[in-house]
Amino acid sequence: MSLLARRILLPSALLLLLSLPPVFSALHAEGNAILLTGDVQLRMADAFMEEGEYFRAITEYKKYLILFPDSGKADYASFGIGMAYYKGEEYRDAARTFSSMREKYPESAHALPARYHEGFSRWKLKDYEAARVTLETLAEDHPESVYAPRALAASSLVALDEDKPGVSRAGLERFVDRYPGHPGADSVKTALALLERYPDRPRKSPVLAGFLSAVLPGSGYMYAEHYGDGVTAFLINGLFIAGAATGFHQENYAVGTIVAGVGLPFYLGNIYGSANAAKKWNEGVRNEFIEKIHLTLSPLFEH
Amino acid sequence: MMKGPETELRGPGAGGQTETSSVRIALLGMIRLYQRYVSPIGGVDRCGFRPSCSHYGYEAISTQGPVIGLMMIGDRQTRCTIFKEPGPDYMLLPGGKLFDPVSKNLLFGK
Numbered sequence: 025m026s027l028l029a030r031r032i033l034l035p036s037a038l039l040l041l042l043s044l045p046p047v048f049s050a051l052h053a054e055g056n057a058i059l060l061t062g063d064v065q066l067r068m069a070d071a072f073m074e075e076g077e078y079f080r081a082i083t084e085y086k087k088y089l090i091l092f093p094d095s096g097k098a099d100y101a102s103f104g105i106g107m108a109y110y111k112g113e114e115y116r117d118a119a120r121t122f123s124s125m126r127e128k129y130p131e132s133a134h135a136l137p138a139r140y141h142e143g144f145s146r147w148k149l150k151d152y153e154a155a156r157v158t159l160e161t162l163a164e165d166h167p168e169s170v171y172a173p174r175a176l177a178a179s180s181l182v183a184l185d186e187d188k189p190g191v192s193r194a195g196l197e198r199f200v201d202r203y204p205g206h207p208g209a210d211s212v213k214t215a216l217a218l219l220e221r222y223p224d225r226p227r228k229s230p231v232l233a234g235f236l237s238a239v240l241p242g243s244g245y246m247y248a249e250h251y252g253d254g255v256t257a258f259l260i261n262g263l264f265i266a267g268a269a270t271g272f273h274q275e276n277y278a279v280g281t282i283v284a285g286v287g288l289p290f291y292l293g294n295i296y297g298s299a300n301a302a303k304k305w306n307e308g309v310r311n312e313f314i315e316k317i318h319l320t321l322s323p324l325f326e327h
Numbered sequence: 328m329m330k331g332p333e334t335e336l337r338g339p340g341a342g343g344q345t346e347t348s349s350v351r352i353a354l355l356g357m358i359r360l361y362q363r364y365v366s367p368i369g370g371v372d373r374c375g376f377r378p379s380c381s382h383y384g385y386e387a388i389s390t391q392g393p394v395i396g397l398m399m400i401g402d403r404q405t406r407c408t409i410f411k412e413p414g415p416d417y418m419l420l421p422g423g424k425l426f427d428p429v430s431k432n433l434l435f436g437k
Contacts (some may be wrong), residue, residue, distance in 0.1 A: 230434070257405045293401020300402065300434045308415055 062092040069104060074313040078112035096151025099125065099132035110141055117143035135160070140171045147182050156182040160195070173203045177324045179214060184314050189222050215320045218313070225309055233302035236293045241291065243267075248305045257294040264290060358385045376417075377424040377434045380407055386429045398430060 069084030085101040085108065092098075102125040111117035122142035125134050134319025139162050146155035157181035163172045180195035196216045228248050237244030242258030245251070251280060264287025334359050362381050374380050388396030406427075413419035418426040 225416060252408065252410050253406050256408055260405060289397040289401035290405065291401070292398045293403070293405060296395075296398040297402030297405060300432055302418060303434060311415075 040109060058325075060091070062088065062095045062097065065091060066097060066101065066104075069101070073104065073108060076111075078108040081108040082112075099129035099134050102128065103132075103134035103138055106138060106141060110145055113148075115145040115148040118142075120151065136166060136169055136171055140175055143175065143178065143182075146184075147178070150185075152182050152186040155179075156186070156191075167202065173199060173206050173208065174324055176202070177208065177321050180215075181321060184219075184317060189219060191297050193219050208321070210237065211320050211323055218317050219319060222313060224280040225313055227309070228302040228305045230302040230306075234299035237295045237298035241294045245301050248298060248301035250301045253297065253301065256295070257290075260290050261287065261294055334354070340372060348393065351388055351396075354388050354393055355385060358388070374428045375409065375411055375425055376403070376406065376407060377420055377422075380404065381419075383427070383429060390429060391433075399429065402432070403427070 031089055040262035065084065065088040069088060071079050072078075072081035072238075074083055082105050085294060088095075088101045089098055102121065106118050106121035106125055109121055119142050122138040122145065125138050126134075126142070129135060132138075140159060143155050143162065146152075149155075156179045159175040162169075163176040163179065166172055176199045180192040180199070183189075183192035183195060193216065196212050196219065199206075199212050200216070201207060206212075212289045233244035233248050235244070236247050236282050237257065240258075241261035242254040242255065242256070245254035245257055264283060268284035268287060271277070271283055358381055366381060372379070376383065378386065380400075380403055384396070384400040386400040387403075390396075391399065411417060411425055413425060416427075420426050
């Protein structure tokens with residue numbers, strides 16, 4: 025068997041090996057050689073970015089920075105990393121990257137959009153004050169830039185999220201004064217008109233809701249428009265009150281006390297829950313109002 | 328990519344804090360007894376909310392104290408019905424449960 029292998033397989037293998045170099049050389053001759061330049065590397069990163077493969081794009085941009093540290097487009101690659109983090113919803117990394125990019129390349133053409141997106145990243149992180157300051161200072165430092173009106177409108181929305189309607193209104197008024205011919209000026213005026221009505225939005229009193237439920241269990245939930253909870257609270261508390269009252273009325277004090285003891289958390293919970301339902305109702309109205317203003321201003325942020 | 332809620336959905340609520348109030352210890356002990364011996368009798372995972380009512384109660388008492396904690400339990404027991412549907416108050420979780428953590432029901436701030 026081993027003799028057979030030596031006589032047949034070895035020559036075959038040799039023949040195969042001899043035939044390989046021409047095949048390889050033909051492939052090499054026909055195919056295009058790849059020369060990795062900075063532009064190729066950046067194009068690769070941009071392609072991943074366009075495909076929505078943000079984390080691969082980050083890798084490619086980082087490769088670019090490692091392979092071509094002295095190139096003229098390092099600022100672009102750093103900005104690309106920040107944008108990839110931003111689009112990948114990793115806002116903390118995005119804010120950090122934009123911030124360090126601005127520090128490293130203050131004269132770059134991408135420093136301004138980096139600042140703008142840094143503000144948005146901080147907004148997404150609910151770091152409202154930092155977001156507002158970043159966007160406001162951008163609008164003040166570069167009032168002629170294309171990002172300034174958008175930053176001003178965004179800072180007003182951040183102020184609204186902070187529950188500072190006065191600051192928000194001031195920002196929008198500044199927008200109208202400064203950019204009367206801006207295509208989004210009409211949206212800003214509509215948002216301002218909405219904002220005028222913000223203090224007069226309907227509200228429910230948590231105190232009144234709690235008081236109502238203390239007098240008649242469940243009525244506070246009803247007042248806060250949580251009707252199902254109101255009916256449940258009325259039935260549960262009604263049964264406990266009836267059970268305890270019957271126990272005491274029949275001079276069965278032990279049973280009356282136990283039923284009242286078990287029912288007490290439900291009664292107190294009905295007061296607490298009613299007040300909380302009113303609070304949630306107010307938050308719902310406020311969020312709806314803010315959402316309307318966001319929607320009104322959203323055309324400003326479309327690219 | 329969907330990201331889950333920041334709050335822990337199940338598990339002990341106190342985060343390893345040492346309990347000092349005897350009422351609190353008693354209430355937490357009762358909840359633990361319920362979870363270990365009573366709850367499994369009717370089958371597991373019947374509560375429509377996340378965290379489940381017993382975990383919610385445990386966390387409420389651990390973090391808010393016995394008085395507010397008991398009120399929050401009473402409120403949750405009133406709201407925990409089969410008629411609850413997802414909406415602005417209750418976010419639907421992937422498992423079909425409604426997200427209703429203690430942190431969303433605090434009347435007096437955070």
